[in-house]
Amino acid sequence: MTDSTSAVTPAEDGAALLDDIERHHRRFNVFPSEHAYVAVTLWDAHAHLVDCFGTTPRIAFLSPEPQSGKTRALEIIQTLTPNPMVTNDISASALFRSISGDPGSRPTILFDEVDTVFGPKAAGNEDLRGLINSGYRRTGGVWRSVREGDTHKVVKFPVYAALALGGLGDLPDTIMGRSIVIRMRRRAPNEKVEPFRERIHEPEGHALRDRLADWADTVREQVDGAWPEMPEGVTDRPADVWEPLIAIADAAGGHWPARARAACIHLVKASQSDDSGSLGIRLLTDVRAIFDGAERMLSTALVEKLNDLDDAPWADLDGRPLTTRTLAQMLGEYVTAADKPIKTRNIKTAPKTVLKGYYAEDLADAWLRYCPPVPETAATSATSATAQVTPLFPVAAEVAVAATSPETATTEQAPPAAVPACLTTAG
Numbered sequence: 001m002t003d004s005t006s007a008v009t010p011a012e013d014g015a016a017l018l019d020d021i022e023r024h025h026r027r028f029n030v031f032p033s034e035h036a037y038v039a040v041t042l043w044d045a046h047a048h049l050v051d052c053f054g055t056t057p058r059i060a061f062l063s064p065e066p067q068s069g070k071t072r073a074l075e076i077i078q079t080l081t082p083n084p085m086v087t088n089d090i091s092a093s094a095l096f097r098s099i100s101g102d103p104g105s106r107p108t109i110l111f112d113e114v115d116t117v118f119g120p121k122a123a124g125n126e127d128l129r130g131l132i133n134s135g136y137r138r139t140g141g142v143w144r145s146v147r148e149g150d151t152h153k154v155v156k157f158p159v160y161a162a163l164a165l166g167g168l169g170d171l172p173d174t175i176m177g178r179s180i181v182i183r184m185r186r187r188a189p190n191e192k193v194e195p196f197r198e199r200i201h202e203p204e205g206h207a208l209r210d211r212l213a214d215w216a217d218t219v220r221e222q223v224d225g226a227w228p229e230m231p232e233g234v235t236d237r238p239a240d241v242w243e244p245l246i247a248i249a250d251a252a253g254g255h256w257p258a259r260a261r262a263a264c265i266h267l268v269k270a271s272q273s274d275d276s277g278s279l280g281i282r283l284l285t286d287v288r289a290i291f292d293g294a295e296r297m298l299s300t301a302l303v304e305k306l307n308d309l310d311d312a313p314w315a316d317l318d319g320r321p322l323t324t325r326t327l328a329q330m331l332g333e334y335v336t337a338a339d340k341p342i343k344t345r346n347i348k349t350a351p352k353t354v355l356k357g358y359y360a361e362d363l364a365d366a367w368l369r370y371c372p373p374v375p376e377t378a379a380t381s382a383t384s385a386t387a388q389v390t391p392l393f394p395v396a397a398e399v400a401v402a403a404t405s406p407e408t409a410t411t412e413q414a415p416p417a418a419v420p421a422c423l424t425t426a427g
Contacts, residue, residue: 015254070166079205
């Protein structure tokens, strides 16, 4: 006879468990999309398996205004993840000492109001930013000098830990690139959630946390070092960010592998589209659109057209419009195909008039490397921007280009033709 007291408890159904975690979030959180629920649920699970992966993606709840649900999202995550450590003000030293202790008690860091640390009014906090970036990889660490008797030695402290953040605005680019970004919004009048009461709902979250921890132990061997198949086009840093979550979805089975890959594609594309990526990428993209196949353009004309663009930041950069000087500084951060900084060149617009402007051939390499592909209706190929450009006026006959200065400009072979208005602006 079989002793009923020795019966083995059936293994947890991973897909059903993740469904329960998602339902728990939906009771209290309104996320901007279905994909966000998938990402957050998988992130909760990954916090229990962080040592199985080479990277631990940051998850960032960001919004333009307060009262958009960021803190509530972190509160729910706190009930579901191991060793949660909630903070909104911590020094780099305190953080790395909290992480670098006993690996068995490594915290899941929940960093709220992070805009006060990295926002426009903050002082930069480079040490803390460096620590957060280093802790993204399992091999990451920070080096400190430690006294031993009468001597000092340099010691590497591990800082690898799961990290969720909440704040207003954006984060530094280096952190954004390591994060799954959830753009939170205030709830609409028709969006209802349960009020979160800690003493009632925290135990419910903890019960799910314990189930998640038990299930994680059953799949640890399966996901440790896994190389899940990534959606087409998701490579490099985005793949590093999403591989742990997709590996967990594959281990759970059911509908989660498909949902995880759909969420990955959606949120990666969203992050790329709002990546002012830097402001420089937005500038390059807008400049390319303004050139629209032209061979050259005066700086003054280009600045005027940039400042006239709707839904663009150029007319109000820190309270003032873009100038030719600022344009030169920003474009000068990029290089030509010859590996030289992009600079203005002299353009002779009349027998005794030479003005400064830019050439498409100087910008082409930066356009190719940093800008989104040109729509097929605008160009048949993005591999050679210089082959697509056309002159704004008959170059060979009427206009000469001064390579270095007005004195060295070549002479005209024919009387100058009428010059388009965008090339006659003084500047």
